[in-house]
Amino acid sequence: MTEVNENTKQELNDVVVQNFTVGEFVTGTVTKVEEKQVIVQIPNSKMDGIIPISELSPLHIEKAEDAVTVGQQLQLMVIKVEDDAIILSKRRADAEKAWEDLAKKYKNNEYIVAEIVDSVKGGLVVNVGVRGFVPASLADDRFVEDLNEFKGKTLPFKIVELDKEKNRLILSHKDVKLEQKEQKKKERLSQLKAGEIISGTVQRITDFGVFVDIGGVDGLVHISQLSFEHVAHPSEVVNVGDEVKVKILSVDPERERVSLSIKETLPGPWDNLSEKLAIDSVVEGTVKRLVSFGAFVEVLPGVEGLVHISQISNKHIGTPHEVLEVGQKVKVKVLSIDEEEQRLSLSMKELEEKAEEVPVELPEENRGFQLGDMIGDQLKKLNL
Structure with a gap:
């Protein structure tokens, strides 16, 4: 049995x-x-x-x-x-299952997570049950000089190309980062509100303004919004990498545009102007604009006052252009200050009047002449 x-x-x-x-x-x-x-x-x-x-x-x-x-x-x-x-x-058992899983993720546009096991000429190698290759150009969204820095790291990848018959799997970490940034950008844009004051980092400087990163979104500070003072080039005010406070002027989520201002986070040039200028004080300014009724003169950065045509000269003038030109340096007297309305009245004429009131000093030898001397001289002319 x-x-x-x-x-x-x-x-x-x-x-x-x-x-x-x-x-x-x-x-x-x-x-x-x-x-x-x-x-x-x-x-x-x-x-x-x-x-x-x-x-x-x-x-x-x-x-x-x-x-x-x-x-x-x-x-x-x-x-x-x-x-x-x-x-x-x-190897083949792992590959069969891997190709099946990879095909599903590729179809659904899903990421895969894998460890980078090697750095070779032209890219990186990962093992996901099959050998995957990451070209150097797809390793990151920035230029990477030494790919060895990625070895041993576990990162998410997007499947760029999948061909089981050719045993070809091409992956991209760059695409993952770009998509994540775009998603973060959209979320951030939905959170931004006009009027908010936030912090940012200067990313780029151009001739027309500055791009500031405000949390995954780059907003533009136009050159006119950098300072109350005249700015010839943005590099005069900020440098790349500077941390700055900005005010959100407008947000356009569809066009992904954000307008910012540094100027509006700073104390205005008219704030506490009475502490900087006194009524009846005399200051030097620059003629900025000429209009039919007078001239606008900048006496402090961002502060322009009006010299009315009636306050330009003691002589009668038809237009300010007869005696002034843009860019000219002039002395003006402060007549009145209105901080709330941001109005400043100036005068050039009053300085002329003062100059005329100054007594003329005669030479010592000409002092003490008599009225008779003057009459005698006139009589002599008549006898002639």
């Missing part, structure tokens, strides 16, 4: 062995790790399963122990059935 049972078991085992077919997937437990191969135990089989080192990983490895350990359970593919052993492949 016992003999029959042993024969029956052997026959059953033989049947099981014969049932293994190339391409079949099996589960095996690692029992021994040699330098160039791995021995695994397969359920319902007395034959050893052997995984050659070349079938352990899609990447090149020097020793089998770099890929597996004793006791590890593996999903494997049968690639050959011999009389005394079954030749298996972990």
Whole structure:
């Protein structure tokens, strides 16, 4: 009875062995790790399963122990059935499952997360069950001089190209970063409100203004919004990298444009003007504009006052252009200050009047002349 049972078991085992077919997937437990191969135990089989080192990983490895350990359970593919052993492949089993998962993610435009295992000429190598390649141009959204800085990092990637037949998988970390930035930008734009004062960092300087990063969004500070003073070039006021306070003037989410002002976060030139200028004081200014009713003279940065045409000269003039020109330096007297209305009245005429009232000093030898001397001189002329 016992003999029959042993024969029956052997026959059953033989049947099981014969049932293994190339391409079949099996589960095996690692029992021994040699330098160039791995021995695994397969359920319902007395034959050893052997995984050659070349079938352990899609990447090149020097020793089998770099890929597996004793006791590890593996999903494997049968690639050959011999009389005394079954030749298996972990690499191909992993690849089949990986291609299936990758195809789904590619179709759904999903990211994959993988560790960068190597840096090679022209790009990076990742292992996602199959060998994936990241071209250097797609490694980041910035220029990277040394790709070795990525080795060992686990990063998200977008599938750029997928071709199972050609065993070709091209990935991009750059696209992930750009998409994430765009999403962050849209979220940030929806949060920004006109009138808010926030902090930002100067990113770029152009002839017409400054671009400031305000949390994933670049807003423009036009050159006219940099300062109350005249600015010939934005570099006179700020440098790249400067932290600045800005006021949001307007937000256009559809066009992704934000207008900012540094000037409106600063004390205005008219604030506390009475502490800087006193009524009846005399200051020097620059003629900024000439109009039919007078001249506007800048006496402090951002502060212009009006010299009415009646206050330009003691002489009658038809237009201010007769005696003044834009850019001319002039002395003016402060007549009145209205900080609330931002009005400043000035006069040039009153300085002329004062000049005329100054007594003329005669030379010592001409002092003491008599009225008779003057009359005598006139009589002499008449006798002639």
